Amino acid sequence: MSLSIVGARVWDSDGDLDLPAVRDLHITDGVIVAEPPPQAEIVDATGMLALPGFVNAHHHSYDVLAKGLLERMPFDVWALHSQPAYFGRRPAAELRARTLLSGLECLRSGITTIQDMCSLVPFDEQTLDIILDAYAELGIRVVFSVAVRDVAALDIAAYLTDLPTETLAWVQGRATPAAEQLAFVQAQLKRRPATGLRSWALSPSGPQRCSDELLDGIAALSQDDNLPVFTHVYETRVQTARARDLYRASGGSMIRHLADRGLLSDRTNLVHAVWITPAELELVAGAGSAIVHNPVSNMKLRSGIAPIAAAQRAGVPIALGCDNCSCGDTHNMFQAMKAMCLLTGLREPLPDGIDAAAAMRAATSEGAGAIGRPDLGALQVGQRADITLIKLDDLAYVPLNSATRQVVFGESGRAVQTVVVDGRVVLRDGVATTIDEAALQAEVAELMVGFRRDFAGVVERARPAVQPLLAALALVNERDVGVSAQLTSGR
Template sequence: MPPAANRFLVTGARVLAQDADVDMPPVADVLVEDGLIRKIGDLHAVEDVTRVDLAGHLLAPGFVNAHYHSHDVLAKGSFERLTLERWALVSGAIGAGRSEAEVRLRTLLGAVECLKNGITTVQDFATLNPLTPLIDVVANAYASAGVRVILSPTVRDLSQADSILWINELASDEEARVVGRTAPDGPTQLAVIGEAMDRIGDRGGLIRWAVSPSAPQRCSFEFLQAIDRFRRERRLPVYTHLYETRLQRLFADQELARFGGSAVTMMQEAGLLDGGVSFAHCIWIRPEEVRQLADAGAGVILNMLSNLKLRSGIAPIRALREAGIPLSLGCDNCSCSDVQSMLQVMKLYCLLSGVAGETGGPEAAEAIGLATTAGARTAGLQGRIGTLAPGMAADMVAYDLSDIAWQPLNSVARQLVFAETGRAIRHVWVAGQPRVWAGRCAPEIEAEIADQLARLMPGVRTDLAALSARAATMSDVFSRIDQRLDCHFDLSRLPFDATYQQRERSQ
């Protein structure tokens, strides 16, 4: 890792900017000073500056991973062929009540994976139990890695069992406890988070705070109103989940009658539906709710990797695009997508429109925009991160164009989205500081990860096995829920590409 330089000049690279030629970006020099890009152009005459020769490279903006959870990083590769509700029985439990050492390890490991895949900003929808002192542990781990984080602790005041249809009817009390009977105290959570924000601060701009109601069905209406007051007082962005599965859709239909069977209307009446709110997933959203989001300026974060692996469905990309809803992209949990790679997510974004029968779908340049500037917008960081331009943060990624993915070089945008795997990433800067160099992070960080994995993973694997065995006792209950869901679910009210696989099954 080279020594950090307060002022340096990158020379000889093709510089990717969204408002210029994205197929053959011109070669230019980039002057960085005090963590910001100062100038881009022919700067060979600049003197008294550290020079970084990147001839034969592409210099691109760092990605913004707009939806991610760090709590289950150590469960990567542990699950297959599970629906979300069954997967959550283990993936949620393995994140709760863990040691500070394990929480630091999982946060650090996830951050390093993000950095090595060109992600310079990650939105951590952080599930922490207990909140203190773990908020500090997480913030300190991100500081050690040097990645920029949108830190958004999860809050809720209803139990998991409260948010799943028919559990109380079909499960015994003991089985319901496996799902989760504990209802956290919502106002206390907000107070703890507010105190942490004041204590930790923004770490020189590397932390952007946000707040995350776990999902509308996991919060009472009164608590959603309290979250709205909290975020307005502190001017915070909001991230939440919405309609990730058919069961969640039907829950809204049947349990939110007060709001016309709509979680979107519930959020709207609580004051939480506006341009400062981003909804992850939105697979089973109805046409009238798409219009509500569009009218309010609320955003949607697409997470195709996890949606496909958990058999949740395909978001209505075409309908969301046509409605003009601001879109962004995320990688989601490490145990349901198994990778933090915006490269994979961008590729899926472009390809899945074809699965839904759309011929005029998104192209590579649009996907890059969603993975950079659009992700910045979700946190109110537009104009600060997400593109390479004077005045922007020097969050930059250097790709080696001699890698086979770039040979021959026909289109930088298309090859970045469709050909690059992360193999060509050589260097990554965050706020002008080198965080990955020649493909590696700081030696002390990589050594700490290796040491802690060897020490802690035997216990984690033992706990995962026990939690999986406990979750397996719920198999019959969830099979009965699935059967009932098939009988109750009305596909006719979902005429979007989200229902592609469901329409095929019903024909």
């Protein structure tokens, strides 16, 4: 398969960030090459900007059908309404459709690679296969991980009182034993090995949700198979307070506990890290670990503002994620980049190093580093050909003063024209080439009848727990956890 993209301005993090040079991109067998291949398909990209395909380094595919259904919910209340365990087994058609839908939305915002931290319900091979096969059908690159946890309770559970017995049982949940989860993950790595557009990562949901047995098993798998690890860390004040209680032997630090379990290395990616301390950032930098920043969901769930400028100063690589559809409402990397830049102004009164170019690197090369793929994230000879073409006649680019700033601060996804994954055109003139979009939308409309019914049942079942959760949150918000990530007291 050969392709030549001709006449585009090609974005290069080491080149002219305002007016990128016009040059051609030649592709053979999914790799960017120096010379035009014979009999290549020609894509006329005159008047377009070519960007490296974005890496969405934190994605949950399971709740895309819940977009627009939830707001004004802090993290712990939102979790009670959104997590797959509360919905139970879903129809096979829904599993496929929701995966296609979330992946398609990613493509439309220039995302060519997603790291899907997926909570399998039920925890079985059939569910896994439906999801992986849907990604293959769409033609998007996926770094897949099965989220594992053997502490099922919500993070806030330890601070709850006076809940009805039935409601408390629901909040506490049930978990599969660590050994069984580890055996399942290891079996899938062998049964469906990395190939083509699919590779693997490992995901302990969060240190506080995993026994030492489970964390140790993940550390061993990561070491043996050289797999990246993605884990939620310090997303909320509640999680931070819980760490202070759980990890007294490690100074109350999630980060030190991860290090103690062999899970702080250059393969480790800390998702969110909103409430991380300066001393912990130094540990992260020393280990070569990265932070995956999710600014939009952090804002919507009232979790706080991550210290991204401080992380950058410490030398910590920063990747970007779009997170769940029910807490960000869209898989849009342009929104994530803009929020990354603007939010630092609420923590840093003077100019810092978080600018549009830094956001672009977080969405491209540093995202590629997080997933262990240095052959992605740039448009240079020898790199895999993941490319997004943006129309520069869109009004967001008229006049064109700075391609980088106008992409980060002005683009919404509206100008995305063509997307190439591994040398294959998967979005042409804004339309998917691999699936029937109209058929998918019709199928989703049919599936939503059952989903909305089931969602209403989850809301009703959660109702008795909402006020106790909010009361517990109010108390925890008064606790000094040694670091601040919010501009208000939380009262």
